Every structure is written in structure tokens, then in C-alpha cells.
Amino acid sequence: MSWQLSAVGGGVIAVAYFAISVAVFAPLARSRQLRSNRLGTATGLIFFSCAVGHALHVVHLLPLPGADAHELHAVQASWGWHDTLWAVVTAAVAVYYWSLRRTYGALLSGAALFADLKEKEAALAANQQLLIERTAALDALAVSEGRFRSAFADAPTGMALVSLAPDNLGRFTETNAALGRIVGRSASRLERLVLDELAHPEDRAALRTALEQLAAGEVAHHLVQQRYVHANGGVIWADTSVSVVRDSAGWPVHGVLQLVDVTGRRQAEELLAHHALHDGLTGLPNRRLLADRLDQALTRARRHRTSVAVLFVDIDRFKTVNDSAGHSTGDALLRIAAERLSGHLRATDSAARFGGDEFVVICEEIGGEHELLVVAERLLAAMAEPFRVGDQEFALGGSIGIAVSLAGQDSAEALLRDADLAMYEAKDRGRSGYVVFDAALRGALEERQQTEADLRMAIDGGQLRLLYQPVVDVRSGKMTGVEALVRWEHPTRGLLGPDAFIAVAEDTGLIVDVGRWVLHEACRQLADWRAIPGASLTMAVNVSARQLCDPGFPGVVTAILAETEVDPDAVCLELTETALLDATEATIATLEALHRLGVRLALDDFGTGFSSLTFLKRFPIDVVKVDRSFVRDVAADPDDAAIVAAVAKLGRSLHLETVAEGVETAEQLAVIRRLGCRSFQGYLFSPPRPAADIPALLPSPRRSRERTEAPVITASPTASVP
Template sequence: MSVSVRDALRMAARYLVLSILWLVLAGQVLDHLFDDPQALALGNSVSVLLWLLVSTALIYISRVRLLGPIGSGTRLRREDRQRLRMAEAVFDSTLEGVLVTDRDGLIVHVNRAFMRITGYREDEVLGQRPSKFKSGHHGPAFYQDIYATLAATGEWSGEIWNRRKRGEIYPQWQTIRAIRDEQGQVSHYVAVFSDISAIKHSEQELAYLAHHDPLTGLPNRLLFNDRAEQTLSVAQTHKQGCALLLMDLDHFQSINDGLGHTLGDQLLKRVGERLSALLGTGVTLARLGGDEFGVLLERCQQVGQAADLARTILEHMKAPFDCDGHRLSISVSIGIGLFPNDARSAEQLLRNADAALYKAKGNGRAGYALYTEELTAHAQQRVETASELRRALEQAELRVYFQPVHDLASGTRVGVEALVRWQHPERGLVPPGEFVPIAERTGLIAEIDLWVLRQACQQMVRWQAEGQALQFVAVNISSRLFSQRGLYLDVAQVLAETGMSPALLEVEVTESAVMDDPEISLEQLHRLRELGLRLAIDDFGTGYSSLLRLKRLPVQKLKIDQGFVAGLPEDDDDIAIVRVIIALARSMNMQVHAEGIEQAQQAEFLLEQGCELGQGYWFGRPVPAADLDGQ
């Protein structure tokens, strides 16, 4: 029986009782007041009329209190119907699947999203139990926990794997609520769920990208380090050894510079594919960044096993790589660290392999080197040198030396090149080969370059005041400083502070720095040229300059690298290269300047070929400004 019927019966019973009480009490009162039958009959009529008025008023008041004013019931029913229609529309149009069961767990209603997500039609699930969609992914304890939570709180939310009609298992995020009637008894259960397959797939992709290199698909440094730690832990438990090989592609930057980063990326992919095909099980291959690869060799009991693998890799890298129509040949350098011989932790093993790699590069590349304690000492020395170099910059231990530049035809000195030196308080004069590479690796070279530029300009101003007949002072700018967009502002500020004429300054940039990003380099060089100074390409011939790009550069001079001058005038290869460079420069109306001239025969040969300027020990060594006139 419904609530409204029960309420109506209660009200009717109350009305009947009140009517009887009114009639009985009214009759007793009238019998007491009137003896005349005619008056008594009139009193009874009035009593009935009064009861009708009172009962009518009571019914109206009750109606208003329960249902509102007369006419509002129709409006409420209309509003209820409208709400039901809106609820039905929301229920049917929501993107979440909705499933309703009765208290016994039989499905009584589903919405369109349920059918779209699961693939079932409504008539296929009505009267069925939700267990029809079980995937087998969860055990009985999982569902018992759901029932217990619903019984305790009336609601459960969580991830659940179900099965579609076509058999596919997929993840849902589902919320189940118990619906109770007026007596507080469960009448229905409503489950609302969404398909989170796309979210799960995105999470998997993000997890993959976080641990893999997007270019080669190989594990990245993060995953490689994690696997190294796990491998070392297992090796330590079972008293086994393992080896870590770090590889660098030799002169890879030259391929990026000469042929572009797109081709360089293709080469990295081909290298990764070749190494993956070469290495078998029990080996982890990773790209650690740039052109550096790592190989973790499990169960490596002897040094010979790691060395054999290194030699195998070196041999397989000799075959050319086909990249977009180009056949590229490249070698690798390999550093090897061993566990537990050389290290007790993954971090230490990586450091040791890196030190060995540094040694392999120093030995001429295209080979491998094993870690030794001596390498640790060298690595520690590099760290200490970097720290001391920072202090040297702060405490004015650096010096600027000047090497004369001569006109090869007349033999007269026409300019100087400014070179940095380090006057160490304990070690004396430190050769640039010991600290310049470290300054470049730590980034200090940019700050040192600006300091040298300022010192050179100040000295040139003093020479001009003294009447020295020098046409220029050349200052080399490292790739670190050249890559900074504000370089031309720094140069302009130095010229303004020192008061030196821009025409007396020659800025030298290495060929590799210019070719690293030709478009940015072109903009940078044009801005420097607008200041009124001269520009030169240093170490020309060591990179892979594109002639088209070189033609666009606002450069006035090409400097022949001393490596090509050393073999003159006997070495046929050096002769051919030097002739080509000179012919190229002259065709582009550029001045030619040779470095590293140490013999008269070299100077004579260069002059015969059309080289105009030269510097080297034959003309004078780098010296402090005060000693320049003594050469």
C-alpha cells in the first residue's frame, strides 16, 4: 500500500471519529438546554450546519498545510513531471554509463552510454546480474570488499576491469550507490562508470617516454641507471661480476654541422638499430643523451669479456650507415668500468666508465680503454682545476699574451692575436691546453673570453696612444660565448668603455661554432659586423662548412688551421688542402691568414700560393704586451 493511500485512510478515520464526537456532544448539550421539541429540532439543524462549516474549514486548512493552496497540486504534478523528464534526459544523454538494479541485484535499467561502452543492447541485460560483465581480472576478495563497503557506507568508488560484449577487457572508474526507500530499506543500486582506457593508455605512454629515448626507442639515462642499480644488487648477492661500457660517436658534431641535425638524428637511429641487433640477451643498451650510448653487460666475470665486446662493437661500427641517400662512416670511442673490480655502486661504475671513455678519446678515438685508478686521479685533477680556475678569475691570476701577426710579403708586423694564460701561484704558468678545455666544459670560457676582450682592447688603446703601427688585435670567441644572443651588446659595451675604434678589433670564431646553427650564426655575425669590427673564421678546414652558407657570412678573413700548415711544404695532402682553402678565400674576396708557421719554407710556400698573413713561432711566440717589441 502506498504512502498517499495510508495517509488518506488515516484522515478519513479521524474525520469519522470527530463527526461522531461532535454529534454525541452536541445532542447532549441541546437536550440539556431545550425541552421544546421544535426548538430541539432547530438546534440539531444548527449543530449539523456548524459541523459542516467547521469540518470544511478543517479540511481546507489540512489541504493547504499538506499540499498548498487549491490549484497548486496540479502545478506540483506538472513540475514533478517536468523534473522527471529532465532527469530522464540527463540519464540518457550523459557520457557515463549508468546501470540500475533492484535490491536483489537484477538489472532494471541502463542508459545509452552503457550500451555504447559495453556493446550490449538493453534487452540483452535487463533481468541479468552485473556479474555478466566480469573480466576475471579480480578475485573474490575484490568483490567481497565492494559488498562490505556498500553495506557499511552505502557507496563504493574505484577502478574495476570489466568485459565488453565482444570480449575485450577494459578499465572502468565506477561509483555504486545504494538507494533507500522511506523506511530506510535498500530498494535499488545505481552504478555510474566511465571508460578510462584512454587515460590508462596515456599513463602508459607517459611512463614509457619518461624512461625511453624518443628518437631511438632505447632506454634513457634514468632507466639505465635504475637497471644498473638492480643488476649490481643481483650481482652482489650471487657473487657475480658485470661491466658497463660507455660509447661516444667520434666527431658526430661535424656531421650535425655539415649535413644538418635531421641527418644526424637518422644516424643515431641507425646506430641504435645496429647495436640492438648486435647485442643479445643479458645486455642492456641505452642512449644516455646526445651521441652517448651505454651498454650494461650482466654476468661478466672477466675483463676479457668486456674487452671482446668492445672490439666487436668497434668492428661492427666500421660499416657505413645509409641515411637518406648518404653513406656515412663513423667510429666510436668506448670506456669500460667493471664491477666489483673497479666500483661498489652504480654511480661509481658510471663515473669510472666515463673516465675510461675520456682516456679513449685522448688516445686518438676509435678505440676502447679500461678504467684504472690513475684515471680517477686525472678526473679529480680536472675537478680541482675547474675550482682553481674560478678562483683565478676572481683573484686576477689570468694574463693576456700577444702573438704577432706578420705580412708574409713584406715581413712586417701588422697585428697581434690576444691569447689567455694562467699564472698559477704555485704551479707557475699553466699551459692553455690544460685549462682551456676544462673552462669550455664548465662554461667559464665565456666569462674568460669577455675578460680577454676587455684587456686586449685596453692594451690596443695604449699602443695606439704610444704610436704603435698595429692594424688590428684579434680575439678568439668560444662557441659558448658566440651562442649567447647578447654577445654583440657585450662587445659594444667593451668598445665603449675602452674607447677603442671598432676598426682595430678582429673577432675570430671557429668554423664549428659558426656551423652549429648557421641561421643564428648569420644573425650574430651581421650584428657584430654592424659595430664596425672585422670578422674571421678560425681553424678553417677542420669542419664541414657548406660553401653556400659560407658565402652568406659577412666574414673578411679565413684562418688556415695549423694542422694543415705543419706538413708543408712536403705533405701532398696538406698542400692540396691549403691550395683549396686559399683559392676559396680569394674567390670570395676574403683575406687568408695561416697559423702555426714554424719554418721559413712554410712561410715561403704559403706566400707563393697567395696567403697574405701568417703567425707562428717562426715570427714570434705569445708574450706579455711589454715584451712584444723585443721579438
């Protein structure tokens, strides 16, 4: 017999013949899936409907032995479900009963027959549900696998599976395209390599150790930023992550590698760090990195009982060239100086730019003082060579201060301070040399520190005093004004002149507070004197370079004048040539603001130092003061007389007042009168005096007539002279 199989609408029925026990059927229309199941050794019957409660479309039964297949073929399309079910079940019972009887020779009851059928129906339903669940799980796994494959292959992050087997540790088993792009190698090439072979030689050992820990189960994840070598030889920085994949027994079998290329970010960070620690002009380490390196050098010196030296190098005459040739030329000079310093150091030395035209060299592993001085001499020789910028050539030089820390006992701050002090001492000794900080300089430093501490208390403690030296008209002999000169009434050291504390005040910035107090007190005193009938004195006050650098200084002057009710044209601010030599655009703006305010400006000590006639053109100067060094021998030295005459003539041509300082004899007065100076100061008329002595020197009509007819004499010999 052959299979009888029919399909009408949504259903199929087949009945196997006798001992052929596999039957194929379609389930209810809700699932629409074919099933296979063993029903037993007897002939089985399977039936179905396309929907519960609907008619059975086709029923095919294979004939029993001796029966005509065509007679048993039944097609009932019009039966209802229950009628069809009953007919089919009845036929099935008959067939099943008949087959059992034939096989076992026994007649089974109807209850046993139906129980057997129900048991096999339940088993069939359970198998069907299990197969549905397994199929759904396989489908979900396939979808998940597909998603992983897609994410792995198309990820912008470099990814790979690496073996964690002990005999194949770190070998690539699968890679994606992004990893190949990052390291510059194909997938086939990578599968012949192990992960640590891609690492930078300095990072391989650490990466190998991490892989061994992952393989041993000691860690489940490894995260690090490290270097790899590209196929072209370049270095790659990458964030590296390796996570463990375990088998069913919990043993590590694979590592999931993720590589993110951070080379660009790393380079940007390194560039920012370099800029933060290096000078932008010269490329040398800046003060921040210098401090760190010096601390490390001192730590090593303490550990190994060795010495560290600091050489503080200042370029001589740099400011003059910078102002005259321009800042671009000055920048070029600084770059040349930095190259020369770096090129003349030992392998263990390092140089840094401290600021401006100052550099610092750290010398370690010093074999002795002789070796250190050889380094200093070599640096001085390098600085003494001509500096060429474009078609210009400049002769500069350098001054070096040296401080040595034995066994690293000094702090970095103290070592730099001592070297700086020694450098200034080298400048005072004539420049282009070096000075080693010693006990004598240390004593001077300690005295300087004590002076600074005492001066801070003196400003607020009312210890500062003003003396006034008259300014006298050469022709009339009449006192026309005074110059305020500050003194310090020290509680233990007595009355101190400016040489004892002004330099300290300049270096520490205390000169700003001192200068403000001097200006306020001088203007207050001038207001009192100008209240005396006929007293139309002017007041000259010295101003420091620090004050001129302060953009708020014109406001300070304005406020003091308003508070003391003094006319601006009665005040003359005296400026040193050194202050103007270092003048910046901000300084010039301050001078112009003061000039617009109405105060007069005087150039003090004209003719000394770096005097330049361009000062008179560049700055709004009203008064030129001839330095006492030219007045001292003006009556005997033709050269001094010529200089004074030239300055006086220049003043007349530029409509400037000329004041001769340090006039002490009648002969000097006669010469400066003949040479054309308008005013003078000096002991011939009066030394600096307290404010209480000045009214007695004010001109009266009778004294004025006497002075025009007779030589000027020293006033009030009994007055106190500091």
C-alpha cells in the first residue's frame, strides 16, 4: 500500500498502514507547523482541522488488509466537527482494537484503548511545546549572534578575540577591520601575531604579565593606556581593554580586546603639558619645571651625599639693546642666549629660563669647585661672543651668581635666592664675571632680610621722616622750592639715609608704599607752607620705577592733590634715568597722564649712566638736573664746565629749567651762573632740613635785595643737619 495524502484548505490527514508507525500531520491552524511523532507499534490515526469548530475538510484512511482502498476513501466536506470527530475516532478505535487483537490475541476493553490514546496525545503535546521553545531559542540565538557579528565587524573601535590558552596566549583568533586600520595590518597578518608583539618594546613586559593574570583567572578585566607600534614604525597610543570570556566550567578561554586610538588626544595633552612647563620663546624649561627639577636634584644630593649648584645667569646690557633695537630683536637675542647656554652644559646639567633676560643652570654631580668654575667660565665665554641678528651685531655678555648646596641641605628657594644675590654682586663688580655666594654675602642677605622686616613695620609705625633741601634761584638767591628727602628713624639704628633702605624697598616692592607716604606728607607740608603770605614754594618728590609701572599711579597723585588742596603745577616729580631706561609703553602712558594732570616732571642726575638725549624728546620732561659729579670740579675741570654749559644750553633751547646739584662753594656757584643754570641745590645755601626750619629760609623783601647784591651764603648755620 502507498501513502494516502490529501490537502484541502489548511489541513492534511494521513494514516499509516499497519506496522509503519510514523505519521505526519499538520497541527491546528494556529501553529501551522508539521510534526513527527512515534505513536506505537500499532497502526495509528491522526486527524486535524484547520480551525476548532469548523468542518473537517478531508479525511483519508488507508485500507485495512483485504479492503479496497477506494471503498475506504471518504471525503466529507459537509460534516460538522463533532460528527467528523466521532466518525474518525470510531474508525480509529476499530483499527486500533483490531490490530491489538491480531498482535496479542487478546481483546482490550474500550477504557484501556482510550487511556492509551490519551497518554500518547499528552506526550505528543509536550514534545510539540518543547520543540516550539527550542526553535524560539535557536531563532533568538541566531538573531543575537547576527547582531554581535555586525557590531564586531562594523565597530569603529578596534576589536579582537585573543586566546587565553597557556600554549597560545595572546594570539589573535578573530579581528575586525578597525583594529587593522589602527595598527596598519591586515586580518590575515594579525592572526599570525600575538597581542604583545604589537606593543611598544617598553610596554611589552607589562602587557604580557596582564595577559598571564587574565589567563590564570586572577583578574577578570585589564584596562590600561599604552603604546603600540604601527606597521610603518610610528608609535600609537591606545586605551586598551581586555575582558575574560569563560567556558561552561568557568575557565578563561578567550579575551575580548578593545583598542581605542587616542594618539591625537595624547599628543594634544603632551603639547599642553609642554607649554605649561616650558618657555614659549626659548623652549627651555620655565620656572615651574625648574623648581621641580631643582627639588629632585636636591633629593638625589641628600640621598647620595653629593652637591648641587645653581648658576644664575643674567645677560648684560640686554635691556638697552631691547629698547633701542626693538622687542623682536630682543626676542631673537634671548633665543640665541638659550641655545648657547644649552650647548655649553655637561650631560648632567640643565638650563631654564627664569624670566626676562635671566636664566638658571642646575649643576649636579660636581667633582669640586674647580669643575664648577670651569662650567661658569665656559658660559661666560659663550655669552661674550657677539650676538648676530640679521645684519646687526651686538656685544652683550653675562653676569653669573653661583650658589652651592652641600649634600642637598638647602631648599630650592634658598638656593635660588643666594644665586640671585651673588649675580647682582657680580653686576656691581663690573659685569661679565661670576661671584660665588659665601658667608659674607650671607651676612649681607640676613641684614637685608632684617631691614625688610623692620621697614614693613616702619611704614605703619610712623618711623619715616622727611627732610627738605631748598632749591634756589641762581640770579636772585631766593629759595623757590624744596626737594623732599625721606629718612628712617630706626628705633635701634638711629636716623638712616636712603642708601640704607631704598634698595631693599625697591627690590621688595615696599617702595610703592614708601613713595605714597612721601608724596602725601610732602603735599600736606607744602599746603601748610603755601598758606604763609608770600610763600609760593614748589615741592620736588622722587618717584621710583616701580611707581611709574603702576597704571594706577596717576590716580594716586590726583587723589593726594585733591585731599591736600595743592595745585598740580606746584609739584615736581623727579625721575631717574634708570627708571626711564626701562620704560615701557605703559610707563610712557603714565608720564603723559601725569603731565596732563599739570604736575611737572624732572629728569634727575642727567648726564650719568645711560643718559640719552632721546629721553628729552620721548618723555614730557620740564626740568633737567645736572648731576653733582659734574658740578664738583666745574670750577677747575674744563671738561666738566663744558658738560654743564652744554646741558644749560640744551635746556634753554628746549625751554627746560636746569638745576645744578651739589653746589658747595661760591666758585662753583659763580661758574654755573655764568654757564646759564637757572637754579641750584647744595650745602652752600642749606643742607636738607626738618620742616620746622624751612619757614626761616623763606625770602623776605629785605633778604631778597641783599641776596641780589651779595653772594649766596649758607643759611642758619645753627639749624640741625642730619
